[in-house]
Amino acid sequence: MISDPTKRAQQQSEISQMVGAALRRPEAGENPYRVVLRQVRQKLMATSDPYELAHPTEVTRQKVETLTRQIIADYRLAQPVQGLPVLDLPDDEIVRRVVSDVLGFGPLDPLLRDERIEEIIVNGxxxxxxxxxGKHRTQTNAGDADSLVELINRLVASTGRQVNLANPILDAQLPDGSRLNATIAPVATPSPAMTIRRHRLVARQMQDLVQLESLTEAAAQFLKAAIQARLGILVAGGTSSGKTNFLNVLAGLFPEGERVIVIEDTRELQLPIQDVVYQTVRYANAEGTGEITQRRLVQNALRMRPDRIVVGEVRGAETLDMLLAANTGHEGFLSTVHANSAGQALTRLVQLTKLASEGSLIDDKTVAEWITEAFHIVAFLRRDPFSGKRRVEEIIELSGSVEQGNRILNQPIFTRDTERGDLVRTPYPLARADRLRDRGVDPTPFAPAPRAMGTPESWARRR
Structure with a gap:
């Protein structure tokens, strides 16, 4: 035992210098926490199985905690001698953050665990x-640019992809089905940006939508009848308007025993059906091969003996294949499309068919006629930017005819009253009433509104 204070101080200094040599000196302005975190990661990479870190157990967590406390102690010992920045956080807080950063997703951990959150937006x-x-700013700090890039790459580690200078834009699906989009420099400046869209089924049944005031009981019963009669339904709306959730509810109304093929860009739908096949696209790998598009999946679905086909969202050439399929005996298609109104959704379908290589060879009138055979109902949804509520703004019916100028004739069946805000039945009679009768559905409950609500002519002037 050394009793001489001078010798003891000298030995302490030597130990501190040895420890400090193992800690790379922080760059100017670098957070000392980052130094500790880096040391923990380096030691874990050298001593641990990557699978263990990707699938941590309680033993793994204890291992990281023990290692972190050791490195914290080393840092505090070297700090006064090496002139390192002061590590001013309590040890327990540092350990908690390191465990979260190494084995979890750091500042996003509590947000990802919160089932109420639908989207996470990171701007620097x-x-x-x-x-x-609605939208809220949190008190959580995402950290510096390097930390955020590391976080993004940890989130997508299971996909085998990463964001870097060579690939500054990343679009990926996380294991839980969430969609992640990230951009870094030189695309995003001065800081990286990331958005995580988490699909949350707020409503699982039509009655849930009624209770949420997304639509009325009368409109809900009409849509149920349309599904029973195998009418094609297109759901339209903007981003985050609730299209996918609404589509999920509609598809859940398919009769028991029908074989359903679901095609999506990323897996989101969860149908309460036994005979259902989910298919999702596959993006090309780093070599540019292996891509499986929605168009190919739609074409393949026709060979799978489907009773119904659901296309999560049409956004390209697959629109043409969907229309062709619906015009060759495959009834009752369901799909969604981005649009600003029910009427514009029809125009969007025409435009999207042109993205197919052969689409430009088909005249607009022919495409419009195909649309009237594929889809009979369009439900338009909108998200209120103030209340955050998602509501059906309008349900239109396609008459089955195309007029001069290739306009698809349609009429509103339900629309929002501009004064009361209610979704009301319009005075227009159903153009497809015979179709309902032929399929064993009584159209009587869906008769036009009383004349007190106005005439078809007066409603036409409103539009």
Whole structure:
């Protein structure tokens, strides 16, 4: 035992210098926490199985905690001698953050665990969330640019992809089905940006939508009848308007025993059906091969003896294949499309068919006629930017005819009353009433509104 204070201080200094040599000196302005975190990661990479870190157990967590406390102690010992920045956080807080950063997703961990959150938006250090009540800025800090890039790559590690200078834009699906989009420099400046869209089925049954005031009981019964009669239904709306959730509810109304093929860009739908096949696209690998498009999946679905085909969202050449399939005996298609109104959704379908190589060879009138055979109903949804509520704004019916100028004739069946805000039945009679009768569905409950609501002519002037 050394009793001489001078010798003891000298030995302490030597130990501190040895420890400090193992800690790379922080760059100017670098957070000392980052130094500790880096040391923990380096030692774990050298001593641990990557699978263990990707699928941590309680033993793994204890291992990281023990290692972190050791490195914290080393840092504090070297700090006064080496002139390192002061590590001013309590040990327990540092350990908690390191475990979260190494084995979890750091500042996003509590947000990803919160089932109420639908979207997470990261702009540099700022983190915003969107839930059923709207958009909110959190008090959580995403960290510096390097930390955020590391976080993004940890989130997508299971996909085998990463964001870097050579690939500054990343679009990926996380294991839970969430969609992640990230951009870094030189595309995003001065800081990286990331958005995580989490599909949350707020409503699983039509009655849930009624209770949420997305639509009325009368409109709900009409859509149920349309599904029973195998009418094609297109759901339209903007981003985050609730299209996917609405589509999920509609598809859940398919009669028991029908074989359903679901085609999606990323897996989101969860149908309460036994005979259902989910198919998702596959993006090309780093060599540019292996891509499986929605168009190919639609074509393949026709060979799978489907009773119904659901296309999660049409956004390209697959629109043409969907229309062709619907015009060759495959009834009752369901799909969604981005649009600003029910009427514009029809125009969008015409435009999307042109993205197919052969689409430009087909005249617009022919495409419009195909649309009237494929889809009979369009439901338009909108998300209120103030309340956050998602509501059906309008349900239109396609008459089955195309007029001069290739306009698809349609009429509103339900629309929002501009004064009361209610979804009301219009005075227009159903153009497809015979179709309902032929399929064993009584159209009587869906008769036009009383004349007190106006005449078809007066409603036409409103439009």
């Amino acid at each position: 250090t700022d983190i915003w969330v969107i839930d059923e009540s």
